[in-house]
Amino acid sequence: MAHRCLTLFTVIVISCIYEAGGVVEVQKLPGWSPWSGWTSCSVTCGYGDSFRQAHWLDKDGQRVNETAREHMGCYIPKSCPVNGNWTVWSGWYWCSSVCGPGRQERYRYCVNPKPANGGLPCSGLANESRACEVQPCPTIPPSFRLSDCADEDFMCDSGLQCVPAAQRCDRTLHCHDGSDEVKCRYVRNQGKKSL
Ligand SMILES: *[C@@H]1O[C@H](CO)[C@@H](O)[C@H](O)[C@H]1NC(C)=O
Ligand SMILES: *[C@@H]1O[C@H](CO)[C@@H](O)[C@H](O)[C@H]1NC(C)=O
Ligand SMILES: *[C@@H]1O[C@H](CO)[C@@H](O)[C@H](O)[C@H]1NC(C)=O
Numbered sequence: 001m002a003h004r005c006l007t008l009f010t011v012i013v014i015s016c017i018y019e020a021g022g023v024v025e026v027q028k029l030p031g032w033s034p035w036s037g038w039t040s041c042s043v044t045c046g047y048g049d050s051f052r053q054a055h056w057l058d059k060d061g062q063r064v065n066e067t068a069r070e071h072m073g074c075y076i077p078k079s080c081p082v083n084g085n086w087t088v089w090s091g092w093y094w095c096s097s098v099c100g101p102g103r104q105e106r107y108r109y110c111v112n113p114k115p116a117n118g119g120l121p122c123s124g125l126a127n128e129s130r131a132c133e134v135q136p137c138p139t140i141p142p143s144f145r146l147s148d149c150a151d152e153d154f155m156c157d158s159g160l161q162c163v164p165a166a167q168r169c170d171r172t173l174h175c176h177d178g179s180d181e182v183k184c185r186y187v188r189n190q191g192k193k194s195l
Pocket of ligand 3: 105125126127128
């Protein structure tokens, strides 16, 4: 609806003439101004709001502090950008060593939601690591002699110590590097102790 507003000054009455749907009306003052045009949609994508307003005009055609507003929903047929967001952190994964200092990691993923339609990627790291130690490593007994090792003994990964074969995977550490309890059929203790 297009308005063309003219203010006519006469001796006693100030009138505003405007065009509404092709009909020219004479507005008496004081009174409401014609509606403004609709504002543009409040969003650039998806659903938003638009409004038009009118002002109460005093007898001189001046705006006073009273405004009428009419709202209308609007829709811009364009996908809104979706910024990425992290999932919560996973739990801490296994400590990298059965005994002695190791490291463990935890992860998060940028899928909560995934960035879309030009939205921002997640900022920050997708993983985090910290020091861990499940338990201290045993020490090599002072009486131990490598030359006493028999073929059937289990040789620790370091090559510096052997232990009786029966001690392999018995859930107790014997090798000074913990290797007698590595790659066992049982699920080893996932120590969560941090340093
Ligand atoms: C307009 O009216 C509102 C509420 O009635 C008031 O808070 C505001 O201060 C007024 N503004 C002016 C410029 O008088
Ligand atoms: C991101 O995801 C977390 C965890 O679900 C949630 O608490 C937070 O409100 C989300 N942030 C945004 C901007 O979506
Ligand atoms: C951890 O994240 C960094 C960068 O965020 C990456 O370079 C590294 O490969 C990741 N490590 C693992 C184990 O996923």
